[in-house]
Amino acid sequence: MGWLARIIASGPRLVPSAAGPRVAAEPSHRGRAGQTELCLAFRRHRAGPPARDPLELRAMEPGELTPTFFADVEEMGCGSLMVALMRAMRGVGRGEVLQIRAVDPGARHDIPSWCRMTGHRLLHGPCGATGDEYLIRKRED
Amino acid sequence: MAGKLLVSVTNADNDPDRATVGFVVANASAASGVETSVFLSTEGVRLSQRGYANDIHEDGFAPLAELMESFVEAEGTILVCSPCFKKRDLSEDELVEGAKIVGGAVPVELMVNGASCITY
Numbered sequence: 001m002g003w004l005a006r007i008i009a010s011g012p013r014l015v016p017s018a019a020g021p022r023v024a025a026e027p028s029h030r031g032r033a034g035q036t037e038l039c040l041a042f043r044r045h046r047a048g049p050p051a052r053d054p055l056e057l058r059a060m061e062p063g064e065l066t067p068t069f070f071a072d073v074e075e076m077g078c079g080s081l082m083v084a085l086m087r088a089m090r091g092v093g094r095g096e097v098l099q100i101r102a103v104d105p106g107a108r109h110d111i112p113s114w115c116r117m118t119g120h121r122l123l124h125g126p127c128g129a130t131g132d133e134y135l136i137r138k139r140e141d
Numbered sequence: 142m143a144g145k146l147l148v149s150v151t152n153a154d155n156d157p158d159r160a161t162v163g164f165v166v167a168n169a170s171a172a173s174g175v176e177t178s179v180f181l182s183t184e185g186v187r188l189s190q191r192g193y194a195n196d197i198h199e200d201g202f203a204p205l206a207e208l209m210e211s212f213v214e215a216e217g218t219i220l221v222c223s224p225c226f227k228k229r230d231l232s233e234d235e236l237v238e239g240a241k242i243v244g245g246a247v248p249v250e251l252m253v254n255g256a257s258c259i260t261y
Binding site: 078079080081082083085086110113114117118119 | 164165166167168169170172173174175202203208211214215
């Protein structure tokens, strides 16, 4: 199991960690025809430095890749994804790294575009075993 | 980021798909730090009334009322066409949060000053 998978599996999915601060609202909506409920869960990663996958981290600079927050936005896409990123980033400190999991097929184009517009730095992604993970460093100013 | 976007929404429950996608794009823009306004005109002005959008929920999208709330949360502005509003005898007391009634000068000024525009 990769380090990201361990983070995800470390607690009930979609429920904020009791140990960590809740850093953003947890908006959710349920679709008409029993669509999956879409929620955001944020938790501070407190497990210490993760056991890194050398293949995954090879292109990254030392010290840059310890995410402070994790947000799983699941299937959110387009405008909902942008709003989810905006809300998630509000709880992240300047210079800290937010890790996102986003499975919408448009996310691999939308997330880099969002980073260019907002000034946050996309450190890596799409990456991970399933190619749906992103590491974003919040802008310093 | 520099730049402005004006999203013109001309439909309400007569075409919920267009009304919804207009606000989806507006959300993408506002949440990306772009100064964004939605201009509600013709049938679209009905969306300015509190509770009107509650029954609009297109498959595959968030409910329209939720999209409108998140748009305002992202500091988007909702402009409501004054003559379209008056023609339909809508109520100023029932305006949704963040909406303001304007004449044509406001959207025109936005566009001549460089705002791009997309219409739904």
